[in-house]
Amino acid sequence: MTQTLTINGEPRQSSAATVAALLTEEGVKLDAKGVAVALNGALVRKIEWSATTLSHGDSVEIVKPFSGG
Helix, strand or coil, rough: CEEEEECCCCCEEECCCCCHHHHCCCCCCCCCCCEEEEEEEEEECHHCCCCCEECCCCCHHHHHHCCCC
């Protein structure tokens, strides 16, 4: 089942049930260093990604490190 989530400010359809599944869906490696996730404005600790469920209408911010200048 898909649901509408706001991911980094953009409304998108997702079938992910958890934060970990969403990150995988978005191509983010779960063991990557420096990745931070906020769900509805609250930081989700990395150890909680697999247990944190998503609901229709949730807002998720995914922050990944990048290189360059």
